[in-house]
C-alpha cells in the first residue's frame with residue numbers, strides 16, 4: 067500500500083526484510099503501488115498483502131483505511147456540493163443580470179457565503195437522539211418505527227424513522243437502508259419526503275424527515291374502502307409524477323404501495339420508504355456490504371426471499387369470497403407492520419429474479435389503482451405465498467369483479483400496467499392515456515386535492531392509527547435489553563457497516579413545521 071524509497075526503510079533493524087517489504091523493479095504485481103519520479107531500482111514496495119500480520123492488525127488496518135476513505139469521500143462530496151451551490155447561484159444571477167443591481171448581486175453572494183459557514187459549523191456539531199423528544203409513535207414498518215418528534219432547541223416538528231442496526235445486519239438490509247438514506251438525501255423534489263438529518267448511535271439508525279400530517283393512502287383506503295374515479299385519477303396522476311421524479315433521480319423504488327404514499331398538509335402526495343430502491347451507487351450493491359461485513363456473524367443469516375422453484379400452494383382461489391376479502395382488510399395493517407410485509411403490489415419480474423427495470427414501479431401503480439377502484443388489490447389472497455403465485459401467473463389471476471362498475475378507460479389503463487414488463491405502459495403513455503384526459507400535468511401540485519387534512523395543531527396525529535400502535539412508556543428510544551443507555555457500547559465491526567450514514571441537509575429548516 068505504501069511505497070518507500072530505498073534504503074531508509076528497506077530492512078528492519080536485524081537486517082531481515084519485513085514480511086511484505088522487498089525491493090523490486092517497476093514490473094511489479096498490479097496490486098502494488100509505486101512512488102513516481104524515482105529510478106526503478108530505487109523502489110521499495112509494500113505489496114497489498116496481509117501475510118505475516120495477525121488477523122487483529124489486518125482488521126484494524128482495514129478499518130482505518132475504510133474510515134479514512136469514507137472521511138475523504140464525504141469531504142470531497144461536500145466540497146463539490148458547495149461548489150455546485152455557488153455555480154447555481156452565479157448562473158441565476160447571470161440570467162437575471164438586467165433586473166438585479168450590482169449591489170444586490172454582491173449581497174446574495176455574501177449571503178450564500180454566510181449560509182455555507184453556518185452549515186459547516188452545524189455539520190461539525192454532532193446531532194443525537196437526545197436532541198429530540200418523542201410526541202408519539204405514528205407508524206410501524208418491517209424494520210422499525212416512525213415517531214413524531216420535536217427538536218428541543220428549535221421546537222421544530224419532524225417524523226423520525228428509527229431502525230435497529232442488528233435487525234438490518236441480520237436481514238441483510240444494509241444496502242437497503244443505505245439506499246433509503248441516499249434517495250432522501252439527494253432529493254429536493256416536492257414528490258419525495260425531505261430528509262433533514264440522518265445519524266446513528268451504537269444500536270440505531272435515525273432518519274429525521276419532514277412530518278406529513280395527512281397520513282398515508284393505506285389508512286385512507288381502510289377508511290373509505292373505495293374511491294370514485296375522479297378521486298382515483300387525482301391520486302394516480304400525482305403518484306405517476308412522483309414515480310417519474312424518482313426515476314429521473316436514477317432510482318427505482320421497487321416497493322410502491324399505499325403505505326408508502328404519504329399525504330402532506332395540503333393534501334398532496336409524497337413518496338417515502340426507499341428501503342428497497344436501487345440507485346447506481348456502489349454502496350447500494352448488496353455484495354459491497356457483504357464484503358464489508360464478512361466477519362459479522364449476524365450478516366450470514368439469510369433473508370426470506372421467495373425461491374424461484376419453491377413449492378407453492380396447489381389450489382388457489384381465482385376470486386376471493388366476500389368473507390376472505392373482509393378478513394384480508396382486517397389484517398391489512400398487521401401485514402404492514404410484519405417483517406414479511408405485503409407482496410401485493412410487487413411486479414412479477416422482481417419475484418422471478420431475472421432482472422428488472424423501472425417498469426416494475428408502473429406495475430405497482432396499476433395494482434394500487436385497481437385497489438382504489440375495486441376495494442382490494444388484484445392479487446390479494448389468504449396467504450403471502452398465494453399472492454406470490456397469483457402475481458407470477460398474473461394472466462390467469464387478473465380478474466375484474468362483475469359486481470364493481472369500472473369505466474372502460476380505467477380498466478384499460480389498469481390492464482396496460484398489469485402486464486408483462488415489455489408491454490407495460492411507461493410514463494409518456496400513461497400521461498397520454500384517456501383515463502387522464504383533462505389532467506393538467508404541469509400544475510397538478512397547485513390544484514386543490516380531493517382531501518385536505520384538517521389539523522388542529524402542528525402535532526396533530528389524528529390521521530395516524532396511534533391507538534393501534536404500542537406507545538413507549540417513557541418516550542426514550544431504548545437499546546436492546548441489558549445494554550445500558552440508548553447509545554450503548556461501540557462495536558467496531560457494526561460501526562464499519564454503517565460508515566458514511568450521517569447526513570445534514572443544507573437548508574435544514576426549509577420545510578419543517
Ligand SMILES: Nc1ncnc2c1ncn2[C@@H]1O[C@H](COP(=O)(O)OP(=O)(O)OP(=O)(O)O)[C@@H](O)[C@H]1O
Pocket residue numbers: 204205206207208209210211212225227259275276277278279281282325326328338339341402407
Ligand atoms: N415522514 C413521515 N411523516 C408522517 N408519517 C410517516 C412518515 N414516514 C413514515 N410515516 C408513517 O410510518 C409508516 C411506516 O413508514 P415506512 O413505510 O417508511 O417504514 P418502514 O419500516 O420502512 O416500512 P416497510 O415495512 O414498508 O419497509 C408509514 O406507512 C406512514 O404511515
